[in-house]
Structures are given as C-alpha cells and as structure tokens.
Amino acid sequence: MARETETRFDAGAPLPLVSHLVTQPVIDAYANASGDHNPIHVDPEFARSGPFGKTIAHGLMTLAYVSQMLNQWTDGAFDENGEIELTFISPVYAGDTVEVTGEIEEICERDGRQVAKVRLICRVGDRSILAGHAYQPINAENE
Amino acid sequence: MPEYRRYEEVAVGDVYPAEPLIFEVGPDATREFLAATGGDSGDYGFEAGDRAPSMIASVYLIDLLKARMSPPGGIHAKQAIRFHRAVRIGDKLSLQARVTDTYVRKERPYVVSDFEARAADGELVSSGRITSIWGKDP
Numbered sequence: 001m002a003r004e005t006e007t008r009f010d011a012g013a014p015l016p017l018v019s020h021l022v023t024q025p026v027i028d029a030y031a032n033a034s035g036d037h038n039p040i041h042v043d044p045e046f047a048r049s050g051p052f053g054k055t056i057a058h059g060l061m062t063l064a065y066v067s068q069m070l071n072q073w074t075d076g077a078f079d080e081n082g083e084i085e086l087t088f089i090s091p092v093y094a095g096d097t098v099e100v101t102g103e104i105e106e107i108c109e110r111d112g113r114q115v116a117k118v119r120l121i122c123r124v125g126d127r128s129i130l131a132g133h134a135y136q137p138i139n140a141e142n143e
Numbered sequence: 144m145p146e147y148r149r150y151e152e153v154a155v156g157d158v159y160p161a162e163p164l165i166f167e168v169g170p171d172a173t174r175e176f177l178a179a180t181g182g183d184s185g186d187y188g189f190e191a192g193d194r195a196p197s198m199i200a201s202v203y204l205i206d207l208l209k210a211r212m213s214p215p216g217g218i219h220a221k222q223a224i225r226f227h228r229a230v231r232i233g234d235k236l237s238l239q240a241r242v243t244d245t246y247v248r249k250e251r252p253y254v255v256s257d258f259e260a261r262a263a264d265g266e267l268v269s270s271g272r273i274t275s276i277w278g279k280d281p
Contacts, residue, residue, distance in 0.1 A: 036208075040217075
C-alpha cells in the first residue's frame, strides 16, 4: 500500500483522464443546479452580442470536472485537503468535449505541507481551457 | 429589476454580504449538482452526515458572488480554492468574502475577492480567491 501511494505521487506518474461532452442542456442543468442564470451562459440572444458571440459554459462547471479527476486520482482525498489555483483562458462552448487530466511536476513543500504539485491539463481538442496547478498533500498526518 | 452595483462603486475592503450567507449542504442540492456535472453519486451519500462533494463549492460560490450585485455578463477569470475538510450533508456553511483588489486590464474591469466558508462551529471548511471580470455597467 505504501508503495502504491509512493507510485501515485511520483513525478511523472499518470493522472486519470476525465471527459465530458458539454451541450446547452448540460449548461442549463448546471445553471439550474447552481442558480447562476447569467445570460452569457443560458441566453443565446444575449450571448450573441457578448465577447464570445455565443453562450459559454460556467467556469465553475469546468472546475467540477477538474475536481472529479483529482478525486479519482486521490481516492477522494482531494475533497478533504486539496487545493487548486487556475486561470480560465478559453471558454467552453456547447458541443465541446472537455478533457481533464494532469501531470505531477514535483513534490514540494507548500505552507508547511508536503504536496504533489500537479500541472492541470484541460482542453477541448488542441485548445487549452485553463492553466493552473493543483496541490495535493501527500500525508494526511501533515494536516 | 434588481439593482446592480457599478464597477466604480466597488472598493477594496468591501465585505459581501454584510452578514455571512448561510448555505446548507442538502441532499437535493447535492444530487442536482452531481447530476448536472456528471459526478459519480456512488462516491457520496445523501443522508445527514454522509460525505458530499467538496466542489459543491461551485454552487455556494455562486450564491456568494450574487451578493456582490454585479451586472449580468460578468466572467469568472481565475479561481483558487483550498479545502480544509470534507463537507457533509447537513453542514450549514457560513460564507463571506472581501474585495482585495480591483484593476483594469485590456479595458476589462477586474475584481479580486478572498472568501471563507466556515461550518456552524466556526471550523474553516474552504477558503480561496475569486477573480472576476465585472459585467457591463447598466
């Protein structure tokens, strides 16, 4: 078990790949679940005159996909003590398939915790959707 | 027609909402969140005390952002969040944020806020930073 944990957090170890097809009904369902009915997400007519020319998915919905991937990788430990810092760099449109994974860049110390620093990879085809990192404590005892 | 705040009215140090917002991690909200995001509900439970997905933060953060009274059309630009413990069905989270920076870049008006979510006993559940592009002033 100890070796499994070590392997999971080795630099370069593969992280899971999570994939979701985002449609307008998916965006609408997230709007209903979150209460965020910002017209840039749910009103095609409003969105046509906005910066993207059409509706875009909520950034926080993409964040939920990132969280799913990190929880798969850590068997749920991300929910307990994980951390992410990211910038949304490109929108997700209805019809896009979003793929989320990551790469462990290094094991380092952050705020007194030993963490795996993960470069997040989130893309639609060749287009990057976000840039940033996750920080996952390696030992719960460090908390 | 709701009243929106103009960008020029937002100032560093503003706390929103004035009194902490209470968000209950309920079974229905959790089910709806998992269904909308394609999450695996098998990892979680729906009875009081069962573990809920921490990223339900993406729901309560929207409640928090609404308290800023920003105009429609705003965009979420950056997000940082740290989870300090798992959330559970029945948790009543107390939420509040404070504006820490405002700036204009490429003619886009940005607002940066730090937030905290605390359990009923005051324990820190999550904390982080939200950077948004303010919606077009009405």
